[in-house]
Amino acid sequence: MALSGLEIYKLLPAGSKNPAVKAHANCKECGFPTCLAFAMKLAQKQAELAQCPYVEEESKALLEASAAPPIRLITLSADGRRLEVGNETVLFRHEKTFFHPPGLFVRVKDTQSDAVDLATAVDRYAVDYVGRSLTLDGVAIEAAGGDFAATVAAIRTATSLNLILLSADPATAEAGLQAGAHGGAPLQGHGCLLWAANPDNWEAMAKLAAHYRVPLVVTAAPGDLGALAALADQVKGAGVEDLVLDPGTRGYADSLAAFTQLRRLALKKNERRVGYPILAFAGDDPILAGQHIAKYAGFIILDRFSPAVAYPLLVLRANIFTDPQKPIQVQPGVYEINNPGPHDPLMVTTNFSITYFAVANEVESSGLPGWLLVVDAEGMSVLTAWAAGKFDAERIAKSVQSTRIAERLNHKRLIIPGQVAVLLGELEEELPGWEINVGPKEAVDLPNYLKLKWG
Amino acid sequence: MAVIEIPKEKWSGKVREVTLGATAAQGGTRSRTVTVGGETTLPFLHFEGDIPHPPAIAVEVQDRPPADWPPILLEAWGEAVQDVAAWAKAVEDLGADLVALKFTAHPDLNAAYARQTLRRVLGATGLPLLVYGPGQAELDNEVLVAVAEEGEGENLALGVCEEKNYRTIVAAALAHGHLVMSRTPMDVNLAKQLIILISDMSMPLTRILMDPTTGALGYGMEYGYSVMERLRLAALQGDSMTQQPMIVTPGEEAWRTKEARAGAGVPAAWGDWAERAIYWEVLTASTLIHAGADVVVLRHPESVRRIRRMIAALMGNGQIN
Numbered sequence: 001m002a003l004s005g006l007e008i009y010k011l012l013p014a015g016s017k018n019p020a021v022k023a024h025a026n027c028k029e030c031g032f033p034t035c036l037a038f039a040m041k042l043a044q045k046q047a048e049l050a051q052c053p054y055v056e057e058e059s060k061a062l063l064e065a066s067a068a069p070p071i072r073l074i075t076l077s078a079d080g081r082r083l084e085v086g087n088e089t090v091l092f093r094h095e096k097t098f099f100h101p102p103g104l105f106v107r108v109k110d111t112q113s114d115a116v117d118l119a120t121a122v123d124r125y126a127v128d129y130v131g132r133s134l135t136l137d138g139v140a141i142e143a144a145g146g147d148f149a150a151t152v153a154a155i156r157t158a159t160s161l162n163l164i165l166l167s168a169d170p171a172t173a174e175a176g177l178q179a180g181a182h183g184g185a186p187l188q189g190h191g192c193l194l195w196a197a198n199p200d201n202w203e204a205m206a207k208l209a210a211h212y213r214v215p216l217v218v219t220a221a222p223g224d225l226g227a228l229a230a231l232a233d234q235v236k237g238a239g240v241e242d243l244v245l246d247p248g249t250r251g252y253a254d255s256l257a258a259f260t261q262l263r264r265l266a267l268k269k270n271e272r273r274v275g276y277p278i279l280a281f282a283g284d285d286p287i288l289a290g291q292h293i294a295k296y297a298g299f300i301i302l303d304r305f306s307p308a309v310a311y312p313l314l315v316l317r318a319n320i321f322t323d324p325q326k327p328i329q330v331q332p333g334v335y336e337i338n339n340p341g342p343h344d345p346l347m348v349t350t351n352f353s354i355t356y357f358a359v360a361n362e363v364e365s366s367g368l369p370g371w372l373l374v375v376d377a378e379g380m381s382v383l384t385a386w387a388a389g390k391f392d393a394e395r396i397a398k399s400v401q402s403t404r405i406a407e408r409l410n411h412k413r414l415i416i417p418g419q420v421a422v423l424l425g426e427l428e429e430e431l432p433g434w435e436i437n438v439g440p441k442e443a444v445d446l447p448n449y450l451k452l453k454w455g
Numbered sequence: 456m457a458v459i460e461i462p463k464e465k466w467s468g469k470v471r472e473v474t475l476g477a478t479a480a481q482g483g484t485r486s487r488t489v490t491v492g493g494e495t496t497l498p499f500l501h502f503e504g505d506i507p508h509p510p511a512i513a514v515e516v517q518d519r520p521p522a523d524w525p526p527i528l529l530e531a532w533g534e535a536v537q538d539v540a541a542w543a544k545a546v547e548d549l550g551a552d553l554v555a556l557k558f559t560a561h562p563d564l565n566a567a568y569a570r571q572t573l574r575r576v577l578g579a580t581g582l583p584l585l586v587y588g589p590g591q592a593e594l595d596n597e598v599l600v601a602v603a604e605e606g607e608g609e610n611l612a613l614g615v616c617e618e619k620n621y622r623t624i625v626a627a628a629l630a631h632g633h634l635v636m637s638r639t640p641m642d643v644n645l646a647k648q649l650i651i652l653i654s655d656m657s658m659p660l661t662r663i664l665m666d667p668t669t670g671a672l673g674y675g676m677e678y679g680y681s682v683m684e685r686l687r688l689a690a691l692q693g694d695s696m697t698q699q700p701m702i703v704t705p706g707e708e709a710w711r712t713k714e715a716r717a718g719a720g721v722p723a724a725w726g727d728w729a730e731r732a733i734y735w736e737v738l739t740a741s742t743l744i745h746a747g748a749d750v751v752v753l754r755h756p757e758s759v760r761r762i763r764r765m766i767a768a769l770m771g772n773g774q775i776n
Contacts, residue, residue, distance in 0.1 A: 362711075
């Protein structure tokens with residue numbers, strides 16, 4: 001739990017009971033006029049404790065512990081693919097935002113003859129969503145009685161994916177960890193997560209995780225969070241700091257309960273023993289994976305890869321992890337809907353994603369072709385942008401000119417949203433030779449409007 | 456080793472229970488009623504409160520074969536879409552909880568037509584009904600007033616009531632003993648305000664379903680999702696005017712998207728059309744159910760089956776220790 005400025009002050013020289021330390025009270029060596037001022041800056045995370053040369057060891061430990069995030073950040077980074085999970089601070093995205101989207105992994109078995117092909121398909125998969133390229137994060141390789149080491153090595157060589165090694169047998173796990181030779185270096189730390197330490201094998205697994213410097217998943221009997229916390233604490237005691245929790249639940253209701261409780265324990269009860277990201281097995285059920293995306297998983301393993309499933313899940317992840325304070329904007333410019341030709345209508349709207357989607361969707365589902373000019377209105381909706389001066393005649397005219405949309409049309413008619421009918425006169429001045437048409441106020445009425453006016 | 460103490464929230468509020476439909480004993484002709492709401496905790500957190508009723512699945516039927524539905528959706532219903540009564544029967548056979556009868560705008564749409572259509576649908580299915588007008592104020596009022604009269608005793612849910620047009624619909628529902636569905640554009644305060652306006656007309660709060668509006672997956676769903684989470688948290692914290700069961704229309708929203716509609720000329724990364732389209736609807740619905748939706752209106756039969764399985768699993772025991 002973060003300490004307040006006054007709590008921190010008590011740990012600094014001015015608040016110290018040790019006369020030798022107290023002698024340095026308000027010495028200004030940290031760059032602040034008083035210990036209290038420094039404490040306030042520390043509380044706001046605008047200063048570093050190291051700036052004070054006199055703080056006692058004991059206080060230092062307390063302050064460092066208080067500064068640690070309630071859910072530890074775990075990083076996997078294979079060649080060029082970096083996945084960070086954890087460090088979340090809220091239970092509901094509207095309270096601030098969810099920071100680190102969960103990694104999506106596809107399970108392959110070492111007995112599958114097409115394991116490398118499947119991993120390659122996962123590696124190559126990318127899909128465009130509002131101008132962003134969305135990708136999967138890796139594969140989970142299961143030791144199922146085949147040649148685990150060879151499978152790990154082959155996938156490591158063929159792809160740049162992050163890996164989760166699924167083996168509860170320490171000897172097999174070690175063979176997998178050794179096998180990940182890549183460019184001559186043993187598979188250490190980067191890009192690999194080991195599943196799992198359980199109450200029976202934890203000492204051997206903790207040794208492996210420490211030796212190979214990989215984060216380690218800890219698992220206990222399904223839903224037994226007490227046992228899970230105890231085991232995580234033991235493994236941490238054995239020197240492994242980077243942990244991930246698998247509470248053993250595999251269904252909907254039990255996972256929702258367990259994951260919610262782990263998140264609440266970490267954030268609201270400051271329960272350090274479970275302050276780690278969660279790993280979820282979604283089986284062959286994308287709907288369960290959807291639950292895990294919205295409700296608190298850090299790593300999600302799917303049993304099957306298919307583009308038709310990966311695409312909606314990646315979009316869901318992008319949506320849930322969108323910062324509610326910063327709405328998605330679409331790229332300003334000209335959007336073609338239903339393959340328009342030079343004679344088809346030209347409409348204009350703002351680059352607020354919801355506004356854009358509302359308009360684009362209506363026109364698209366009507367089947368009518370059209371050109372949609374999206375103006376940079378700093379991500380505001382039509383009326384808000386107009387009121388803020390971000391969607392005025394000048395901006396619209398500039399957009400018409402800079403996109404040179406006229407060259408793609410055989411007419412000069414521009415349809416503006418009914419909400420900004422007031423711009424009509426000004427726009428006619430800004431765009432000489434253009435006929436400005438006032439469209440409907442609501443996007444839902446566009447198809448009818450287009451049929452009537454452009455039929 | 457200290458045992459973990461499971462944190463449980465002590466919520467003071469409760470979602471209202473709302474019952475749709477009426478059996479013969481209650482003055483209607485429905486073979487059963489459907490009750491939603493009544494939760495005393497967040498969705499499916501069985502360890503800290505009651506979830507007395509599973510979310511209900513309504514399936515949309517239209518009074519005429521839909522002109523703007525993609526073939527994969529139409530084909531899934533086959534011949535049934537040709538006749539609204541047969542369609543309603545197919546919805547019941549599929550295992551839905553509710554039939555959502557949607558009137559579309561066309562030249563034959565008038566009060567007499569609406570009465571006759573309602574009669575036929577009531578005759579074809581024993582499920583409780585939601586009835587939607589075509590979404591144009593004057594037509595909505597004409598259709599829904601006729602439906603309210605014709606369906607007296609059936610405890611229908613009429614909609615939608617929007618800020619600009621709710622009085623006539625609420626008055627008709629009051630006069631003939633029906634429920635209403637409110638709808639506001641993705642905003643906590645607007646949702647609350649409309650509930651207040653409707654209840655000011657002396658509509659009992661146990662006869663209002665609240666539609667906070669949603670976008671489809673990829674098309675603004677996260678706004679609706681967070682508005683729903685905020686409404687549900689407010690309800691559990693005791694804010695009376697947010698305690699209505701929530702209804703959303705993920706089917707309609709998802710099937711407007713290009714991802715659901717376009718079979719050709721799309722990136723290969725979009726994958727198989729039908730599979731992608733169904734998951735677009737299913738993941739929109741499943742995510743909103745996790746945000747607190749008490750009724751979802753769906754379109755594709757396979758989506759209904761998948762959401763049904765998910766709800767059954769979520770209503771199962773989620774006890775942990």
